[in-house]
Amino acid sequence: MEPTHAEENDGTGLNRRDLIRAGTIVGLGALVTSVPLFAKSPAAAAAAPGGPEPSAPELKLTKFKDPLRIPPVLRPREHGGHDELTVRLRTADVTVHSELPPVTMWTYEGAYPGPTIETVSGRPLRVAWENQLTGSIPVTAVDFGQAKGPLPDPLSNYPGTEGCQEVAGVSALAPWAAVHLHGMLTGGGNDGWMENLIAPGEVQLSAYPNKQAATTLWYHDHTHHVSRFSVFAGLAGMFVSRNAEERALNLPKGEQDVPLILADRNFAADASGALTGRLLHKVEMVGAQRLMRAHAGPYTLVNGVVWPYLKVEPRWYRFRIVNTANSRMYRLMLLADGRPVAGAFQVIGGDQGLLDKPVPVDGALNLSPGERAEVLVDFSAFRGQALKLVNTLQGVTPGASDKRNDLLEPDVMQFRVVDRKPNTKFTLPAALSPTFKRVTDADLPQGHPTRWIVVAGPGSGNLPELWEMEEVDAAGLTFPSAGIVQVQDAQGAVKTLRRTAMAYDDGNALTASQHGVEVWKYLNLAAAPHPMHIHLAHFQVLSRENYDVTGFDRVARGSTRPVAFKAASVLEAHELGEKDVIRVGTAGQITPGPNGTPGELVTVVVRFPVVGRGVHHCHMLEHEQHMVRPLVVSPAAHLHAGGHH
Structure with missing residues (x-):
């Protein structure tokens, strides 16, 4: 993700792109401010369709009211034969929806998701992960259930703790941490071993060879026994590496290279039923044996925003999609006028880089927790229209809800395609990575x-x-x-x-x-x-x-x-x-x-x-x-x- 215009000048009079080109950008703890995508682009000023929509009444928040945020970008600084970076773990109040009070979260650099760390493939990287977290974990954990079996409409579909009991031992968890750069090939001593924890005031020093293809990874907390709560608290972010092979393809870039970091959450409510913004980890325990169902929250967040919208131009876009949810699998489909768009996603990469050629998706794009996919989407045929990205289930009409299977609100986000002449400069390449080879x-x-x-x-x-x-x-x-x-x-x-x-x-x-x-x-x-x-x-x-x-x-x-x-x-x-x-x-x-x-x-x-x-x-x-x-x-x-x- 190249910086937008709003990211270029940090208010000090220094132009970040010039500093980057000179190799002198301060990367040790310095980061670019997070801004909505297209903050100053022509597309933002043009008329676009779509608009806010009501969600399920019990969820109380309006869909597609807030613009998609782009996470801040962190680039390391050169230090001899390697690059260096400092990332601080901080407790911060984060706005995830304009109708919801700020949410207290554990974050990387005060942002959720954390800043996107952008590197050049082949440049060794050393990161100092500084634990500056304060307070006990900002998550309330509860469960519910009945002895006779699963509920047809589980309470996890809804906010609040009514009918639930608190899970012992969670509310007082101290801010220990262990950072894992997921997908990075590095030795065990640098991998973020889940029992080698750092307390507040301590630092995890990790060296990453970064000898991998241009790809999209992600980093998250890996604290043993409690990662389901610490990642839920906000400790997740994206990592991008680039190389000459990728750049030679002239794929959509800048404002057309968009991260989509998916997660689901639930929130507590006060006595009146109003949402408080407190993170709520809520699971169903089934039957007399109390079998835990996989966690599923009713609110979908993209880049830390609940049900956002994104204004796009009628042209090709590159989306880097990461499933950072605790347990929810996303079966993603793009809908126009309520109907699936055939071949909407051209997959160009997976967890670890580009494929040899684009592959169209027939049906849903299925991403389980931890998986990534890079896709190209052409909006040129939809000028002046609004499209939806939805999560769906097999056997369920795309866009329809299914309460029993934790899909009260299937919408993920809205795309608003501005009504202007399509940009046809980009052509889908027939070949992608010449160095990738399928193993047989x-x-x-x-x-x-x-x-x-x-x-x-x-x-x-x-x-x-x-x-x-x-x-x-x-x-x-x-x-x-x-x-x-x-x-x-x-x-x-x-x-x-x-x-x-x-x-x-x-x-x-x-x-x-x-x-x-x-x-x-x-x-x-x-x-x-x-x-x-x-x-x-x-x-x-x-x-x-x-x-x-x-x-x-x-x-x-x-x-x-x-x-x-x-x-x-x-x-x-x-x-x-x-x-x-x-x-x-x-x-x-x-x-x-x-x-x-x-x-x-x-x-x-x-x-x-x-x-x-x-x-x-x-x-x-x-x-x-x-x-x-x-x-x-x-x-x-x-x-x-x-x-x-």
């Missing part, structure tokens, strides 16, 4: 390790589980047995898998060799999809396959008969590139009943270029404390030195 089975080295990771539904602890598995001989085993899963592949061959670990502190960490290549097979036996994230590594997705998982006994926690291949599935556009998060499980509406949605087997090829101690885990933050396992990457020679293994 033929590219895998002989003898590569294969790991099985099973996602199981709630067990005796009433929580979803993440199982690491090993292949064993079935001889002498009885079925069902806890932790024993048999899998029948497309050729009819049956493998028997035995659980080796599932809790965070179960035995040894999974260990990989630096520069090694492994195949990981994620098998989802649960009803809900889970976004799986691997630290210290990147991967590509080889395949998605549907499996019949009715042979898995959820009570016995093992197979009565093999879970069996049903059919191959199709990878989505943003899943064709380099990844660090992958959704395992169908993206559609969860089907009630004992078997839920069909099981999925997702196969990925993982590479480990850096060393250190990290983790692999589910990126639904409500699952992060129990669906997480240690991961260690070591130099290959160290693994076998002196005859030890």
